[in-house]
Amino acid sequence: MSGQSEAAVITIPNLSDLPNSPLILDATATPKKVEGLYGREPTVVGDDHNVQMNMRVTQITDGAYHGSAFDNPNLIKRFQTFIDWVCKEYDNPLFGAKKDILKRFEFADNAVTEHYGGLRGLNHDDCDVVIALGAPHWHIDDLERDAELLSGGIAIDNGLEVGGVEYSLRRENGELVANPPTYRRLQYVDDDERGLEFPVKEFSGLVGDLFYEKRENELEQLVHRTRPITSDTPIDVYLLTNVVTDLPVDEVSELDTLVGQAKGRSETVTQLDVPDGAKDLVESLDPSETFTRNDLKDRSEVGGRTVENWVSSLIDMGIIEPTGETKLRSEVLTIAE
CATH class of the missing domain: 3.40.50.300 (P-loop containing nucleotide triphosphate hydrolases)
Known part of the structure; x- marks a missing residue:
């Protein structure tokens, strides 16, 4: 009828109506959360974390x-x-x-x-x-509520533990107020093959799984x-x-x-005795890459002669340094360390 607005109602299925053998494609799924939803422990495949990342x-x-x-x-x-x-x-x-x-x-x-x-x-x-x-x-009260919901219903026979006991170095008024933490190893080794581990804030039971997820x-x-x-x-x-x-x-x-490295480089560029355009050009360069004078001319909005003068000044100041030549004998440059 004219003048009346329409309403849309969206419903989700009951848990009892979900498929018996679902396939969940989620690289960061929380198995205990899935167990709470479906009432049985899931089979996890491909959790070895050996994926190559660039x-x-x-x-x-x-x-x-x-x-x-x-x-x-x-x-x-x-x-x-x-x-x-x-x-x-x-x-x-x-x-x-x-x-x-x-x-x-x-x-x-x-x-x-x-x-x-x-x-x-x-x-x-x-x-x-x-x-x-x-x-x-995340707020622990919210996680405890979610854990209580997940541990009930169809999952109640599985005996999922709500948990919530804290393990950390948290202090109040100088006194430890949690159980001693466990230590987790960082995925890192130095040049001498030595690693690092840190005390980790964790919680017991399903609360702990949800805390890790969040x-x-x-x-x-x-x-x-x-x-x-x-x-x-x-x-x-x-x-x-x-x-x-x-x-x-x-x-x-x-x-x-x-922060010191970032601040130091910014201050160095700011204090250069060159035009602002030259400073902007330096800040646009990647310290890990090489470039030629023509590359700098292509990315600059001023004339080639101006860029040549900038480059000469920056080389004299030790900001840019030559590292070789191209096959066409063009000078190869980089940001000086």
Whole structure:
């Protein structure tokens, strides 16, 4: 009838009406969660984590940086310094963080931002770097409620344990308020074949499985939005958290070290006694790549003679250095270390 709005009702099937032998294609599924939904333990295939990924992962070791850590203005400033550097250094950076944390930072126009909890299914294979700004930390009360729901109904005969007992180094008023934590090994070894392990915050039972899904798995989900398994070019990954995941780590660092490197390079470029156009050109270069003078002319909006003068000045200052010649005897250049 005219003037009346239409309503749509969407229903989902009862659990008892679901197929008896479903095939769940989910590389980051939580088996205990599936068991709670279907009432029996699933058979897991392909969980050996031996998939080759075209990426280079750098992870910090000095803090988990959950949401409450960002109440510190100094931490915000340090993270912002690194964000600014990434946005200048890369063409299409992808940043992930808690939704309310993202609002505390400023991002350049070339940046893509996504929040934890809303990552699954997204495709950002055009991004050349992904940065985790701290780690998610779900409310335990919410996880306990979900665990109670999953452990009831058709799964009640399986005796799924709700759990919720905490194992961590958490303190209140200087006193430990949780059970001693377990330690988990980072997927990393140094040049001397030595590894690293960290105390891990965990919870018993189904609450623990859900907590892992919402934290560790969510960090992995962020990285996989850039599709490193199928990427033809290496994806750089910066995990600004010490939460241990199943991702292979190539380099470990500390937050202040990364921030210092980013700040140092930015300050060096800013202080150069060359025109702003030359500074912008330097900041657009990848330190790991080589280039010729013609390459620089192609990417610049000024005349070739101007670029030649810039390059000569930058070589004299030690910012750019020759590394050889092409087959056509064109000078090959790179950013000096």
